[in-house]
Amino acid sequence: MMMPQSHQNTRPLEVARHYVSHTVATRQFRIFVVLLALVLITRTISSLDLVHLHQTPAVPRTPSPDAGVAHVLGINHYSSEEKQWKQVQNTEEANSNSQPRSNFALITWNVDFVSAEPQDRISAAMSYLRSMLISGTEDPDTISPAVIVLQEVNHEMIKSLAENEWVQKNFYITDVVSDRGIWQKSHYGTVTLVDRRIKVKNVIRLHYDSNMDRDCLFVDIEAISSRTSEVVTVRVGNTHLESLVGARPWRLDQLKLAARFVLYDTNVYTGLIAGDMNPIDPYDLKIPDEAGLKDAYLVGGGSEDNVRGHTWGYQTENNPFPKRRFDKIFHPPGDKIKVEQVEPIGIGEKTPEKPKVYISDHYGVFGNVRIL
Known part of the structure; x- marks a missing residue:
């Protein structure tokens, strides 16, 4: 053209x-x-790292109203004569005849507040722990006394624990009703059981800055140093750090706060913090060191990558997330305390009656604590 x-x-x-x-x-x-x-x-x-973006929010967040507040609580003991639980400030008021010891068993277990059959599951957990603790001995009094720290205990589970005959006979317990304190605003929380052969001096609930009403529940117990024979106070913390990926490093701030109550209280000889640490981000592997604590499992020769140490991910149906060691025991550095035989427990354990369900989506963790 x-x-x-x-x-x-x-x-x-x-x-x-x-x-x-x-x-x-x-x-x-x-x-x-x-x-x-x-x-x-x-x-x-x-293409940007959204995690880092989330960790630096543009708008400052208002802290939780109870953030950093520590409430002094009582401890509950069961009166066989009155057939009821009674609260006292410490176990001396309960006519405790306990003698301080230099070692005790420590068990931490997240018992899963959301799954079905909560009362059957917590009852099965207590039956399992009873069998484990008295295994291999004809006289239960010859075994080391135990401190049991539980996380995600819901309202139904508290009722079941309070009605459990083994618990009534053998333990002090921090909570036996669910209509006061944290239970008025939360579906679940931390509960600690202390063997009645151990003297309890104080109970403290430390509130975190948290979107999930998380805390650290401390019990101060009387023990004796195996090296000096001095009677000392050991503080045992029961914690459930923030879950999920948050808008900031919640778990680091929470553990640092709890660690101060173990590291810097001059009335405390040494202590521990045990529970569900929710280590889902790479930075979570560093928070014990940053808080000034040691991981008892690693100190004892365990490895973070060893599946034998994993405590979560195997008893959750269709779990798309990586299996991990969520549940841990931390303690101060130095020569005042040692935690041995740290290992998962409760693996594969289910309720005895149908529908048979796992006690929890977590395994528990056992450790033998020695006060040096």
């Missing part, structure tokens, strides 16, 4: 400029440019 005479004398560059100018002026081209820009912006954002 012949080009019109007017264009035959026009230079090619001028024609190109005229075409581009006309195209840019069209509505369709402007829409195309806007869409292309949006695509490029979206791809750029998706």
